[in-house]
Amino acid sequence: MNEPLVTIICLCYNHAKFLQEALDSVLAQTYSNLEVIVVDDASSDASAQVISEYVRRHPHIQFIQHHKNRGNCASFNEAFGQSRGEYIIDFATDDVLYPERVKEQVCAFQTLPQDYGVVYTDADLINEKSIFLRHFYQRSASGELVPEPAEGEVFAHVLSRYFICPPTMMIRRQVLEELNGYDLALAYEDFDFWVRSSRSWRYHYLDKVLCKRRVHIASLSQQVYKKGDRQLQSTIQVIQKAQKLVRTSVEKLALVKRVKYEARHAYFTSNYPEALQLLEILEEETSADAESRVMRWLAKKRVPLQFLRRWYHGWRYRHTSA
Structure with a gap:
């Protein structure tokens, strides 16, 4: 059976000090049929130089370099527009993938009905120095996950609570095509994507730790409630x-x-x-x-x-x- 093509869209903005770990984790995937697109959104650090060196050594990597900052939503949409993958991963280059990440999620998709649009997983949370902090889902004494993952039709769940670790998602291409990608009018994409996609598509939780999410002061998730944000x-x-x-x-x-x-x-x-x-x-x-x-x-x-x-x-x- 042919492996479906998976596109990893790597979004970078001032991630120079994290890029080697991030891109090495993409290149270390055990799944072979990959398309890798890296977007540097006009970083002011050495990110573009680091990416250019990776492209020189790995010519299959596609590189989109912005000279003016356009934001995450526009950067993702641009890369998605030139992508070909049946499944898509939105990957921030301050995070890290475990080697089996793509393989495990593709295998999960292949066991699910066609109306499942997203497979998401657990993650390790790490700090700026890549030191483990905790798992995204914590387990109670009885083994229950906190927050509790939701399966199937999750529209009400995504409205009421936060239970998905965004970088763990693999998305069926058709979902993003129906939504016309991310909404360019918004400053961030996760909540909007969950609301719009879950109205028509079902979600599956795969209970495995398949990536590391970096928690640091510059990450968007740490800025949501700053005054005037x-x-x-x-x-x-x-x-x-x-x-x-x-x-x-x-x-x-x-x-x-x-x-x-x-x-x-x-x-x-x-x-x-x-x-x-x-x-x-x-x-x-x-x-x-x-x-x-x-x-x-x-x-x-x-x-x-x-x-x-x-x-x-x-x-x-x-x-x-x-």
């Missing part, structure tokens, strides 16, 4: 899209849960206009409860209670920064 406004746009996609009472409850969560975090990071915008969406979906009314008053008055969030996160995440 574009990502928060993008989250609001995705929620507005989700409003039009909700079909059931369960999905509506999931949406309400998400909006409450985002409003709370918007407020506690001093993003008062965004908090009020989210609370307006909440009122469109359900009657305001006491918490929402209090938060609206606090946001309108711009009462600063950010120290509570800083204290909580300092206590909650202290162990992951060691």
Whole structure:
């Protein structure tokens, strides 16, 4: 049986110090039928030089070099537009793949019905020095995974909670074609992709650790709730899209849960206009409860209670920064 072509789209922005480990992990894949496309999005460090040396030594690597920063969504779409793979991996070049990554996920896809569009897995979280921090999914004493992965139709799940480690996903090409790739109007892609794709496609969780996700201060995931960050406004746009996609009472409850969560975090990071915008969406979906009314008053008055969030996160995440 012929192996389907898999495209690994490697997105780089100022990853020079991580590139060797990342690209070596791509080249070390045990799966042979690979297409590798690397995009450098106008890095200001030595990333382009490092990539150029890899291309010189490995001519099969396709290299797209930007001279003006275009962002992750545009960079991915450009590479996807020239890709040929039946399956796609969106790979940030500060992360690392284990050698069996592609092979294991292709094997999983080949056992699934055609309406499965995404296979995702567990991951090791590492720091800037590649030191292991913990697994993405933690296991309870009884062996249950936390957060709990979801299978099949996951639309309500992706609305209400965060349970997918983004770099672990392998995506069926048809999914991205139907979505016309990532939304260029957004500052980040994960939440929007999950919402739009899961409305029509099913997801499969493969309980294996197949990549390393790097957690560091410059990663987008660490910047979502900075004051004035574009990502928060993008989250609001995705929620507005989700409003039009909700079909059931369960999905509506999931949406309400998400909006409450985002409003709370918007407020506690001093993003008062965004908090009020989210609370307006909440009122469109359900009657305001006491918490929402209090938060609206606090946001309108711009009462600063950010120290509570800083204290909580300092206590909650202290162990992951060691």
